Amino acid sequence: MTGRLRHFSISGVSVLDFLYRVVRPLLFRLDPEEAHELVLGTLPVAGMLARLANLTPDPRLACAVGPLTFAGPVALAAGLDKDGVGIRTWEALGFGAVEVGTVTGLAQKGNPRPRLFRLKEQHALVNRMGFNNNGAIALAATLQRLRDSGRWPKVPVGANLGKSKLVENDNAVADYLNSLKALKDRADYFVVNVSSPNTPGLRALQEKEPLQRLLAAAVPEAGRTPVFLKLAPDLEDDALAEAVGVAIESGCAGIIATNTTLSRPGDTARAEQYGGLSGAPLRALARAKIRVALQATGGRIPVIGVGGVACADDVAELLAMGCAATQLYTALIYEGPGLVARIHRDLAARLPVPAGK
Numbered sequence: 001m002t003g004r005l006r007h008f009s010i011s012g013v014s015v016l017d018f019l020y021r022v023v024r025p026l027l028f029r030l031d032p033e034e035a036h037e038l039v040l041g042t043l044p045v046a047g048m049l050a051r052l053a054n055l056t057p058d059p060r061l062a063c064a065v066g067p068l069t070f071a072g073p074v075a076l077a078a079g080l081d082k083d084g085v086g087i088r089t090w091e092a093l094g095f096g097a098v099e100v101g102t103v104t105g106l107a108q109k110g111n112p113r114p115r116l117f118r119l120k121e122q123h124a125l126v127n128r129m130g131f132n133n134n135g136a137i138a139l140a141a142t143l144q145r146l147r148d149s150g151r152w153p154k155v156p157v158g159a160n161l162g163k164s165k166l167v168e169n170d171n172a173v174a175d176y177l178n179s180l181k182a183l184k185d186r187a188d189y190f191v192v193n194v195s196s197p198n199t200p201g202l203r204a205l206q207e208k209e210p211l212q213r214l215l216a217a218a219v220p221e222a223g224r225t226p227v228f229l230k231l232a233p234d235l236e237d238d239a240l241a242e243a244v245g246v247a248i249e250s251g252c253a254g255i256i257a258t259n260t261t262l263s264r265p266g267d268t269a270r271a272e273q274y275g276g277l278s279g280a281p282l283r284a285l286a287r288a289k290i291r292v293a294l295q296a297t298g299g300r301i302p303v304i305g306v307g308g309v310a311c312a313d314d315v316a317e318l319l320a321m322g323c324a325a326t327q328l329y330t331a332l333i334y335e336g337p338g339l340v341a342r343i344h345r346d347l348a349a350r351l352p353v354p355a356g357k
């Protein structure tokens with residue numbers, strides 16, 4: 001990258017940061033979900049601005065995540081863009097990979113509102129969205145349109161899959177297979193999500209036998225597309241290690257740890273009781289569980305670290321622990337759309353200067 005372009009990319013981040021400092025107080029006056037919907041509506045414009053600012057990560061930050069190559073170690077976590085409406089914008093904002101979903105076999109409305117809560121002082125969120133999404137078939141059409149138009153991102157796009165609320169756990173395998181069939185060859189990777197806390201019974205699918213049954217069917221159905229398993233931070237260490245073992249035996253390409261927590265760590269005890277907590281107060285618990293996951297994999301498959309990631313130090317720490325890459329969601333709400341490019345820029349600045357420069 002030429003010096004001039006690099007300078008422009010740094011100012012692009014500053015512009016995004018400045019704009020968000022102005023807009024955030026207004027957004028934070030709105031109900032969190034209304035603010036979310038408003039922001040999703042502006043994604044095409046945000047994407048255009050971001051493309052002008054050239055926020056693509058420094059190529060030296062590209063990282064191997066099993067068979068995939070992330071353009072940088074900070075990827076978008078699932079849940080922000082359930083139906084894949086802003087994939088090109090996430091790429092333009094500098095995410096190293098983009099995970100859309102969770103989608104379910106059946107389209108569903110999710111839980112009654114209000115179901116998303118800010119804990120402003122703690123830089124956290126509590127959500128009990130309950131997989132509101134337009135269903136796997138609608139996502140498949142969106143992804144196919146992107147492919148047909150030749151605008152498929154250069155970064156990997158993953159589809160995160162969950163169980164439809166109306167489907168009993170006994171029929172969960174068929175439900176996940178329906179989603180996989182609809183999305184086959186359309187995503188760059190799949191995530192079997194058995195760890196969201198807001199679908200009754202879902203987390204029971206993390207137990208050994210149900211998980212074996214699910215992955216034994218899902219991995220072959222995905223064909224050549226790699227399948228990751230996303231786990232909860234509320235699993236005891238033994239159960240987490242066991243689930244990682246099942247993932248490896250079943251041919252999963254990697255682990256994503258962690259989802260939101262039902263616990264209320266730190267000073268969040270008085271926060272909204274029902275739902276999963278994410279953001280800064282999740283960080284320590286997620287770190288502890290990521291460590292267990294890393295130990296259980298023994299380097300056989302990669303681990304993507306998620307939970308409270310908010311700055312370059314957080315990412316560097318997870319990479320030093322052995323994670324192949326990281327994801328974030330909540331910090332983006334608090335820090336704004338310049339965050340990812342800023343983290344990647346800070347990480348690139350820490351790389352040794354190549355000889356002769």
Ligand SMILES: Cc1cc2nc3c(=O)[nH]c(=O)nc-3n(C[C@H](O)[C@H](O)[C@H](O)COP(=O)(O)O)c2cc1C
Binds near residue numbers: 129193
């Ligand atoms: C509002 C909201 C909705 C989420 N929805 C999903 C989801 O649909 N599927 C999923 O696997 N994770 C979902 N997550 C969890 C995130 O992907 C991530 O694992 C978790 O928030 C921890 O990362 P963070 O602290 O950076 O937010 C959601 C998180 C939030 C805050």
